[in-house]
Amino acid sequence: MLKRAFVAADPGRIRLRFAARGVLGIGLAVALCGAVGHSLTGAITGGLAALLALFTVTDPTVRGQAVTTALLPVVGLPVLAVAALLHDAPVARDLAFLAVVGAGVYARRWGPRGHSLGVFAFMTFFTAQFLHTVPRQLPELYVAVLLSLGAAAVVRFGVWCYERRLPAPVGVPAPTGGTGLARITTRQAVQATVGAAFALGVGQLLSDQRWYWAVGATWWVFVATTSRGETVVRGFRRFLGTVLGIVLGFVVAVPLHDHAVAAAVIVAVSVFGIFYTAHVSYTWMMLAVTVMASMLYGLLGVLDPALLALRVGETAVGSLGAVLAVLVLMPVTTHAVTEAWVERALRCVHACTAEAAARLAGDAGADPGPRVAELEHILGRVRLSLAPLVHPLSPMKARKGRARRVLALLDECAREVRGLASVAADPEASHDARLAAACQRVEVAVGVLTADVPFARAAVAVPHAADVEHPVLAHLHALERALAELAVPLRGAREA
Numbered sequence: 001m002l003k004r005a006f007v008a009a010d011p012g013r014i015r016l017r018f019a020a021r022g023v024l025g026i027g028l029a030v031a032l033c034g035a036v037g038h039s040l041t042g043a044i045t046g047g048l049a050a051l052l053a054l055f056t057v058t059d060p061t062v063r064g065q066a067v068t069t070a071l072l073p074v075v076g077l078p079v080l081a082v083a084a085l086l087h088d089a090p091v092a093r094d095l096a097f098l099a100v101v102g103a104g105v106y107a108r109r110w111g112p113r114g115h116s117l118g119v120f121a122f123m124t125f126f127t128a129q130f131l132h133t134v135p136r137q138l139p140e141l142y143v144a145v146l147l148s149l150g151a152a153a154v155v156r157f158g159v160w161c162y163e164r165r166l167p168a169p170v171g172v173p174a175p176t177g178g179t180g181l182a183r184i185t186t187r188q189a190v191q192a193t194v195g196a197a198f199a200l201g202v203g204q205l206l207s208d209q210r211w212y213w214a215v216g217a218t219w220w221v222f223v224a225t226t227s228r229g230e231t232v233v234r235g236f237r238r239f240l241g242t243v244l245g246i247v248l249g250f251v252v253a254v255p256l257h258d259h260a261v262a263a264a265v266i267v268a269v270s271v272f273g274i275f276y277t278a279h280v281s282y283t284w285m286m287l288a289v290t291v292m293a294s295m296l297y298g299l300l301g302v303l304d305p306a307l308l309a310l311r312v313g314e315t316a317v318g319s320l321g322a323v324l325a326v327l328v329l330m331p332v333t334t335h336a337v338t339e340a341w342v343e344r345a346l347r348c349v350h351a352c353t354a355e356a357a358a359r360l361a362g363d364a365g366a367d368p369g370p371r372v373a374e375l376e377h378i379l380g381r382v383r384l385s386l387a388p389l390v391h392p393l394s395p396m397k398a399r400k401g402r403a404r405r406v407l408a409l410l411d412e413c414a415r416e417v418r419g420l421a422s423v424a425a426d427p428e429a430s431h432d433a434r435l436a437a438a439c440q441r442v443e444v445a446v447g448v449l450t451a452d453v454p455f456a457r458a459a460v461a462v463p464h465a466a467d468v469e470h471p472v473l474a475h476l477h478a479l480e481r482a483l484a485e486l487a488v489p490l491r492g493a494r495e496a
Helices: 002-006 010-035 040-056 062-085 090-130 136-157 184-206 212-222 230-253 260-277 283-300 307-330 333-360 370-392 397-424 431-451 467-469 469-496
Strands: none
Touching: 010 040, 010 136, 040 090, 040 136, 040 260, 040 283, 040 397, 062 136, 090 184, 090 212, 090 283, 136 230, 136 283, 136 467, 184 212, 184 307, 212 307, 230 283, 230 370, 283 307, 307 397, 333 370, 333 397, 333 431, 370 397, 370 469, 397 469, 431 469
């Protein structure tokens, strides 16, 4: 697990840049809040706003990211006001919180922007509970949020806009077909609201002061998941990461929380860890979140071992609420979601191949690069969807073996597609008459794989050894073989 988080491949050092920029942006936001005389509460509010702006805004273009960042206060400030005004009205506050949970999850139907705004709305309400915000604090907190979002925007779009030097990724929204309760995002909004209601009720039995940790656990288990299997695995990983973070908190946060410089360094390291591990290990990300939260409680003067132990209990309640909701209430099966993502990956493989072939044929407008970026994103979703099946604790050995084989062959397809795109980008590369035939075979193979009928290996011709001497044909033939071999595990999954 440690190796996966910190030694995992980082092409172009994107994760390192992401983490370093996050620390820079949040550090600048907190420094500005301090420079204008804000209290510790204002600085924490501003720092969390900057973290969310740098972490959750994932539009596929820089312009889209700027628009979403500008919309964050439009959503967040009214929610902050509601949370503060309802501070002394527990029943109305709880109902409002559940409404924000449901609306935030439902907003995922509008893609990355809806997701970002939904997360910001939820976390604004959550932060108000964390800091016990009251109406008289609103002017200061409004200024802190706006100032910090401005600081984050300056860093992201001015000082360190590395996205401008990278190919713009293609947005890949989750499968959202159907209407009403048949739509996945609608189901999840209902599930999240019910799960959060369970977490809120039981969490308040554990503590009438820190109950919001349970609701937060339910919320973050639902974020970025679609099927019940994904949610169960994410709930387990959240709990494990929290427990590990609490253990580290006893070692680091408890003895050092009253040393301002040490606390600031630990918070900065935790922020770096959140950004750096987010895309490779949810467990390690939660460890970093827990250590950061422990230090913030220390700075607020309320940290003690009992509080850390309570955090574990609240997280367990929240994770349980999410798991029960997805298992009992309108469950979305892992198989249905996985099949949809695998089909999209295969169709993207064909699109990449077609773009590369067109480029080699002399079409200057053809560019496989964006399709390759889209394929990488889709494969990330396939891995997330198959995570419940390949988990070490999964008891279904046959399905685990098929899932691992599917992942290995899709990764092989991605490698060959990247190689094909690289060759196509070479201005010296020339068109070969055999390319059209090979690309057509790839198209046929993808078509049969994504159909409901069993796949016949004979549909993919076995290349002659002499053909492999051509670099483009070598990639295409390797791609054909991988597609042919995919037939066995995919057919087994459909028949299971």
